[in-house]
Amino acid sequence: MFGKNIDKKTVEVKIRVEHFVFQAFKYFYIVILSYMKLGDVLEVFPMFMLETFLEWFIFIWGCEQCSKTSSQISLGYHYYLKDLKQV
Numbered sequence: 001m002f003g004k005n006i007d008k009k010t011v012e013v014k015i016r017v018e019h020f021v022f023q024a025f026k027y028f029y030i031v032i033l034s035y036m037k038l039g040d041v042l043e044v045f046p047m048f049m050l051e052t053f054l055e056w057f058i059f060i061w062g063c064e065q066c067s068k069t070s071s072q073i074s075l076g077y078h079y080y081l082k083d084l085k086q087v
Contacts, residue, residue, distance in 0.1 A: 029058050030058065038063075
């Protein structure tokens with residue numbers, strides 16, 4: 001594993017993840033739903049050696065495609081919801 005800091009968060013790559021993704025594309029349609037900004041998500045792709053697969057993903061969503069919602073339990077805490085009806 002190795003890591004990289006992106007937007008104050010450490011992103012780590014698991015061993016052989018690119019092999020797993022390649023095998024998954026053989027059997028499934030793959031999407032990426034992330035809480036990170038879309039630009040940061042795309043910055044992670046070279047770490048996973050996924051730039052060769054970029055066109056194979058059905059779509060890639062970052063937090064920009066989400067609705068920011070306030071927590072009813074923790075004041076001042078926000079989280080992001082992805083409306084899967086848009087899929």
